[in-house]
Amino acid sequence: MKNQINVLLILLLSALSLAWIEYQAKEWKVPGKYINLKNPYANKVDTKFVGKTLYKIHCSSCHGKQGLGDGVKAKRLKSAVPDFSLQDFQKQKDGELYFKSFIGRDEMPNFEKKIHKEEERWLLINYMRTLKKE
Numbered sequence: 276m277k278n279q280i281n282v283l284l285i286l287l288l289s290a291l292s293l294a295w296i297e298y299q300a301k302e303w304k305v306p307g308k309y310i311n312l313k314n315p316y317a318n319k320v321d322t323k324f325v326g327k328t329l330y331k332i333h334c335s336s337c338h339g340k341q342g343l344g345d346g347v348k349a350k351r352l353k354s355a356v357p358d359f360s361l362q363d364f365q366k367q368k369d370g371e372l373y374f375k376s377f378i379g380r381d382e383m384p385n386f387e388k389k390i391h392k393e394e395e396r397w398l399l400i401n402y403m404r405t406l407k408k409e
């Protein structure tokens with residue numbers, strides 16, 4: 276009886292540590308200097324739809340037209356494509372989205388070269404803010 280309990284405990288602990296390792300791997304490590312970046316265009320009205328256009332050209336193939344993570348390329352990826360309409364996504368700071376969008380990691384491409392103007396980058400982030408659920 277005692278032995279069985281020990282085996283169960285060991286199994287439980289292994290499952291917990293595996294879950295923890297997986298959780299840690301999924302978390303993005305966004306450097307402090309990015310987290311605290313200020314969006315200089317936070318209140319800019321994007322009359323020329325710069326953000327929307329850039330999103331359509333560079334992001335919608337994976338992230339989907341409405342940002343739900345259902346773009347045509349999404350199925351071919353190993354990583355899950357996140358849903359931009361969710362609160363968990365939207366509650367992040369602009370600086371965190373900046374790091375993830377332009378530096379990227381793994382299957383999320385780096386866009387530093389393709390989208391190099393600061394104003395365009397921030398207008399794209401402003402556009403992602405409009406993809407939240409009503």
Ligand code: HEC
Binds near residue numbers: 364
């Ligand atoms: C080739 C497919 C692909 C393209 C194109 C792409 N992404 Fe991604 N994106 C991903 C994947 C996959 C992830 C999840 C990566 C991970 O967790 O490691 C991701 C994650 C993100 C995240 C982090 C989401 C979160 O939950 O915090 C942001 C922000 C993001 N992408 C923005 C963009 C922007 C902006 C563009 C266009 C400029 C873009 N992506 C283009 C595949 C793509």
